[in-house]
Each structure stands twice: as structure tokens, then as C-alpha cells.
Amino acid sequence: MPKFKPVKQYRISEEIVEQLKQSILLGEFKAGDKLPSERELSEQFHVSRAAVREALRSLEISGFITTRQGATGGAFVTDLTFQNLSNAFLDLFLANKISIPEIYQVRVFFEPEVARLAAKNVTPEYAERLKQALEAESDPIKSLSEDVDKKTAVHFILAEMSGNHFYESLVKSLMGLTKKIVEEVNPDPHVMHPAGMHRPIVEAVLSGDPEKAAKAMEEHAIEFGKNLIKIEKAYREKKSFQMS
């Protein structure tokens, strides 16, 4: 008996999404380019503006375009970043599909490898950036958000130094998720992550010692992870106490 596949009926907006996405991926629209206006698109596709707009919302959520209102506005192609990955992780976390301990088990395992790779790839430029990022960690704290960004910088630079965009995306996503959690919990920054915690990592990387760098990163990740788990747990208990 011949095996037929079920015929799936697609929405018009989905068809539009596919065509625009392909066009973007093929480079027919490059980052920064403006797509035709909604009215033009609806004429070209022979569909209503509503269908076009639903398609644009989908492309926006997927990170392919951003839209601006006004005379010079429209839908602009964006350079795809790790942002969606980050959003996906965040949603999984918020939906209780992955826990902080699980995230940190993974991070403790792979970020030492990132540091190891970074230590094998030190250039004067990277060295300078690492030093400056380390310096900036001791700046007076103006806001929690800014402080978190500064404490995150070293991790970002090391991730770039790994030379692997996948590791880079993972690190940036996880740091983004961590930032969200930290900002929600709103702890004392000095307790959560004292300045200078990254010094041993940076020193090991700069000395070009991969194993030492990996070890330093592992210790840091373990310590910070323990800290975060503890503080977040206390926060959650306090919150559920307030609600009862």
C-alpha cells in the first residue's frame, strides 16, 4: 500500500513567513535592509494586510526583523543573534522545565572548556579587553543591572576568545538568564558576586595556561552557582511565605 503523507493546510501568514524567511536567508534582504511596506507586501502576495502583519509578528518573534513606525519606518532585517536562544532558555526556566541547579551543572561543566580554549587564543587586544573588564568590576555600583553587566563582561570576552560561536551563544544566553534571575531576586551585589572574583581566571588565561584557566573557571562557576541557588531558594521561600 502506498504511504501518503497527510496534507497539512498552512495559513497564508505562514506561507508569507516562509517566503520572507527564505529570501532573508538567501541574502536577498540583508541585515539593515527594509522590507517592502505592509501595503506593498499585501499587493505582491495578493493577500490582506492583516495576513502580512501576522507574518511580520512571527518574523519579529523569531528575531529576523524589527519594525519601526513613521515615515522612514517599516520592517527592517536584523542580524540574527543569540537572543532567541536566550529567550527560549528563559521561557523553559520560567515554565519550570529546567531548574537553576540543572543549568549550573551544565555551566560548571562547559565554561571551564571555554576558558581553556580562550587561554589558547590570547591576543594583545583580548588581553587588553580582559584587563579593562576586570578593572571595571571594582567601579562603584550605580545600579544592579549595570553591576551585573560589568561582572558578566569577562565571561563574554572569554566566550568570544573560544573562537566557537556556539559556545559564545551558550555563554551569552546563560548569562542573560542569570541576569534575569539576579534582577528578580535583587540580592546584595557584594554578597552575590564580590569584585575581583574573576581575577584568578583572567590571570590564568593571560598566562596562557589552559588547565589553570579551566580550573579557575570551574571553581568560580561552582562558587557562584552555589551562591545563586542558595539566594534564589531563600527568595522563593520568602515569596511563598508572603503569599500565604
Add this chain to the structure above:
Amino acid sequence: MPKFKPVKQYRISEEIVEQLKQSILLGEFKAGDKLPSERELSEQFHVSRAAVREALRSLEISGFITTRQGATGGAFVTDLTFQNLSNAFLDLFLANKISIPEIYQVRVFFEPEVARLAAKNVTPEYAERLKQALEAESDPIKSLSEDVDKKTAVHFILAEMSGNHFYESLVKSLMGLTKKIVEEVNPDPHVMHPAGMHRPIVEAVLSGDPEKAAKAMEEHAIEFGKNLIKIEKAYREKKSFQMS
């Protein structure tokens, strides 16, 4: 000087997305539940159906709901899965933001750890599932897609056995991406991934030897990765030759 934050104007559809998302995350709508119909939502929010529909498209892309037409249709809350993560990886790959070698560098590093964890968590049920999955790999090949699924099964089970949903999501996403690539390249399945390749891994896991399991997985990942990179490169060159 006081530091004011720029006031961001949000779209109505974004506001709706936020409210519905929060409601779902708070468990006010559980997986399987039906959201109110578009007309009801537009009345409750005091907005037009078009705005509601744009919001629903966003929630759909984010993996929170699926929609069905008809009398018993509507927007149904779904159990959030790794699917979005997988889509995010796929888009990054299609947009040439991460390459196959980069993906495989990461996979070669972390999947041995998954095997290591699995070997520490063997139960009779898991053992049975692993054996059956290994058996099924030798079934006559009916279609490439089905064959890939069978060769993927062992990896999925080991990922579950790791007891870490993050690892599980990563493995499933990467296998999903690999499947897409394999189906595009459409190689000879026997060459791409001969049956029995997973036997050493499964045997090591079942014997409860974490280090042996990790080693076996590493060797497998390296071999398969090399294979995939080679075959995909040949495919890409052939394709660009055809186009010129």
C-alpha cells in the same frame, strides 16, 4: 541629574502577549486548556480581534499555544518543550551564524558527560529501552527520516538518563538540527551512520562504567562529526557547482 529611563511604547498585541504568557506561567491556564476564543479575548481586553490574533501568532511561535480551527477549535496551551531551542539553533545555523564544525566541537565535549551521567543512573527500565533502541537500529531501512529517528533514539534515552533537563534539551535540539542537515544532504544511511555504532556506548553504560561510557561516546561523536562535516561539505560544493 536624575537618570530617567526612556519610555518604551508597547504595542497592544505585546501587552496581550505578556498578560496571556504570565497567566499561563502562573498556571491559570494549564497545558491542554483552551484560551477564550478570539472574540471573547477581544472583548475582555477591549481590543480588536486583529490585535488578539497578532498576539496569538507570537505566542504560537514562542511555543506556548497551538491553534485549531472549527467548532471545538481555539487556542490551546501546550506543554513547553525544547522545540523553540531547537528552532533557534536551526535559524542560527541557516543564517550561517554557527557552523557544523562549531556545533560538533561542542557536542564532542559535552555528550560524553551525558553518557557519564547516564552510566551512573542505570535502571532496569532504562536498560531495556537502550537495548531495544539498539536492536531497532538494525531494522531494514524504510525511509531516511525513520532511520535517522532510530539512530537518534539511543542519544535521547541517554539524555533522559542524565537526569538533567538542560542536557536533555541540548541533546534533543542538536539531534534535531543534525536530522535537518542529514535530510537536506540525503546521504547513504549506511555510510553516514552504520548500524551498531552505538553498541560500545550502550554496553559501557549498561555495565555502569561512567568513564568507559564517556570515552565510547567521545569516539562516536568524533567519528560521526567528521563524517557529517565531510559529507555536508561535498554536498555544498556540488550544489554551488550546479548553480554556477
Add this chain to the structure above:
DNA sequence: TTTAATTTATTTGTCAAGTAAATTAATTAT
């Protein structure tokens, strides 16, 4: 009394045609 065909109700999918609001460019008045 089943069974088949038809009708009805509900819900999403789509369209058309508009108004509102944001934003920039062009024009006019000062």
C-alpha cells in the same frame, strides 16, 4: 431503529476599507 444526509453552531482564517498615531520631510511664516 439505525444509518445517512442535512442543518446549525462555533471558531479560526481572511479580507476590505477605513482611522489613529508616529515620524520625517517639506513648506510656510516669523
Add this chain to the structure above:
DNA sequence: ATAATTAATTTACTTGACAAATAAATTAAA
């Protein structure tokens, strides 16, 4: 030259309709 006004473009949003899918209820037929 500067400021104020007007015009033009584009997205944001609304309203009100009809089409299509789907399941339940009803009716007709065997």
C-alpha cells in the same frame, strides 16, 4: 535663519463582514 505648520509615509489599530473547518444536533431515509 528659525520656528511653526503642513504634508506624506508608514505602522498600529478598529470595525464589520464573509469563508472555511469542524463537530454536534437534527432530520430524512432505509
